[in-house]
Amino acid sequence: xxxxxxxxxxxxxxxxxxxxxxxxxxxxxxxxxxxxxxxxxxxxxxxxxxxxxxxxxxxxxxxxxxxxxxxxxxxxxxxxxxxxxxxxxxxxxxxxxxxxxxxxxxxxx
Amino acid sequence: xxxxxxxxxxxxxxxxxxxxxxxxxxxxxxxxxxxxxxxxxxxxxxxxxxxxxxxxxxxxxxxxxxxxxxxxxxxxxxxxxxxxxxxxxxxxxxxxxxxxxxxxxxxxxxxxxxxxxxxxxxxxxxxxxxxxxxxxxxxxxxxxxxx
Amino acid sequence: xxxxxxxxxxxxxxxxxxxxxxxxxxxxxxxxxxxxxxxxxxxxxxxxxxxxxxxxxxxxxxxxxxxxxxxxxxxxxxxxxxxxxxxxxxxxxxxxxxxxxxxxxxxxxxxxxxxxxxxxxxxxxxxxxxxxxxxxxxxxxxxxxxxxxxxxxxxxxxxxxxxxxxxxxxxxxxxxxxxxxxxxxxxxxxxxxxxxxxxxxxxxxxxxxxxxxxxxxxxxxxxxxxxxxxxxxxxxxxxxxxxxxxxxxxxx
Numbered sequence: 001x002x003x004x005x006x007x008x009x010x011x012x013x014x015x016x017x018x019x020x021x022x023x024x025x026x027x028x029x030x031x032x033x034x035x036x037x038x039x040x041x042x043x044x045x046x047x048x049x050x051x052x053x054x055x056x057x058x059x060x061x062x063x064x065x066x067x068x069x070x071x072x073x074x075x076x077x078x079x080x081x082x083x084x085x086x087x088x089x090x091x092x093x094x095x096x097x098x099x100x101x102x103x104x105x106x107x108x109x
Numbered sequence: 110x111x112x113x114x115x116x117x118x119x120x121x122x123x124x125x126x127x128x129x130x131x132x133x134x135x136x137x138x139x140x141x142x143x144x145x146x147x148x149x150x151x152x153x154x155x156x157x158x159x160x161x162x163x164x165x166x167x168x169x170x171x172x173x174x175x176x177x178x179x180x181x182x183x184x185x186x187x188x189x190x191x192x193x194x195x196x197x198x199x200x201x202x203x204x205x206x207x208x209x210x211x212x213x214x215x216x217x218x219x220x221x222x223x224x225x226x227x228x229x230x231x232x233x234x235x236x237x238x239x240x241x242x243x244x245x246x247x248x249x250x251x252x253x254x255x256x
Numbered sequence: 257x258x259x260x261x262x263x264x265x266x267x268x269x270x271x272x273x274x275x276x277x278x279x280x281x282x283x284x285x286x287x288x289x290x291x292x293x294x295x296x297x298x299x300x301x302x303x304x305x306x307x308x309x310x311x312x313x314x315x316x317x318x319x320x321x322x323x324x325x326x327x328x329x330x331x332x333x334x335x336x337x338x339x340x341x342x343x344x345x346x347x348x349x350x351x352x353x354x355x356x357x358x359x360x361x362x363x364x365x366x367x368x369x370x371x372x373x374x375x376x377x378x379x380x381x382x383x384x385x386x387x388x389x390x391x392x393x394x395x396x397x398x399x400x401x402x403x404x405x406x407x408x409x410x411x412x413x414x415x416x417x418x419x420x421x422x423x424x425x426x427x428x429x430x431x432x433x434x435x436x437x438x439x440x441x442x443x444x445x446x447x448x449x450x451x452x453x454x455x456x457x458x459x460x461x462x463x464x465x466x467x468x469x470x471x472x473x474x475x476x477x478x479x480x481x482x483x484x485x486x487x488x489x490x491x492x493x494x495x496x497x498x499x500x501x502x503x504x505x506x507x508x
Contacts, residue, residue, distance in 0.1 A: 008299065024299060030458075072458070073302045
């Protein structure tokens with residue numbers, strides 16, 4: 001059973017064909033770096049999102065390999081070219097069986 | 110300043126084992142960059158890199174990278190890497206694009222452990238490498254806090 | 257020369273008799289433009305998820321008696337609008353801040369145990385409620401209704417404490433705008449709470465921040481939920497009366 005958390009993906013509901021549009025994807029995750037210590041000096045183990053992939057009707061638009069240097073509640077803002085109506089899917093996967101997938105429709109006029 | 114840093118990092122290398130070192134050295138970051146580039150040459154420039162010169166708290170720093178490119182099937186930006194010299198782990202993020210991205214640009218929020226130089230490396234579809242860097246002053250440490 | 261002085265005197269007279277400029281300033285003004293943008297845009301504000309968690313909790317039915325916050329309070333946007341701006345205040349003869357009132361509701365009306373301060377669910381609910389006052393001015397309880405607590409809170413604010421023997425007033429009234437270490441000392445108005453503090457990498461209450469200050473002057477911090485901390489909160493809200501609430505705020 002994989003762990004999951006909230007995610008919010010924002011982009012315009014409809015875009016003109018051939019135009020670029022901006023996608024904003026933010027997910028709830030502490031991104032425990034693995035470099036923090038408790039007061040007793042015990043290291044807190046790493047627990048981060050490792051990969052973020054955004055596909056547009058199954059075709060990759062943006063992919064990121066994340067390391068502990070990415071801040072909590074990771075956000076990515078990037079672009080895509082509108083060419084067909086369909087589905088934008090954002091998928092976050094990481095340590096300890098973490099997986100969140102969010103799909104949202106897009107209309108291309 | 111750089112010779113002092115060299116002295117400190119060499120002293121650190123002698124005294125502490127790698128697992129206890131709180132901060133990577135300039136050479137760690139260069140090793141990561143060398144591994145990515147391999148034998149290829151790398152040109153300086155072409156990348157637009159927005160990094161605040163003064164950061165109030167290194168736990169959450171907004172950054173933006175952009176590379177001009179036609180982003181066609183024959184000529185696009187394949188990947189942009191970000192490497193932080195002063196973080197415990199130099200690799201921060203690697204972002205991959207396709208012609209469908211339309212623009213080779215991304216914004217995100219990163220952690221910076223200390224005042225340092227941050228490198229951005231971009232690889233084109235033809236294999237060419239470009240790089241740029243920016244320096245920043247961080248007024249509070251990010252990765253090595255106590256809970 | 258005399259003419260110039262005269263016009264200067266007249267303009268000074270006019271200025272001082274026009275609406276007196278409020279010299280009070282939120283720590284928002286000290287943020288970098290990027291962090292200000294992060295606070296303003298709820299899509300970028302890391303507190304976004306705390307609010308969503310709060311919305312879910314608002315609907316959650318008590319396992320003891322089936323009541324949720326929504327059972328009594330309905331739509332949070334309607335019932336809680338402007339409410340945060342009026343706390344702390346006297347409810348059932350006790351000075352309550354929002355956390356205290358949330359726990360009073362949980363125990364009395366939902367027959368559930370209390371949420372600990374700074375726990376995820378407590379912060380989620382307090383952030384949700386504070387968010388309903390965003391953009392509204394602070395409307396502190398009338399001093400008459402809280403006289404004793406107000407006086408205690410004021411005394412605590414002006415009292416020198418800790419090994420460093422400092423009072424809140426010495427930094428935040430007398431030296432606001434000057435620097436402590438690398439940072440500018442803010443006037444310490446509670447307009448952004450609960451905040452997403454970048455140093456904490458998470459949400460936190462005003463009481464958490466007050467306890468940070470107390471340990472900063474090497475004093476024994478008052479316990480969460482203690483009478484003293486709520487009284488200080490009360491005094492701070494009065495001191496900031498009329499200022500616009502920004503919750504949830506971002507702070508470095």
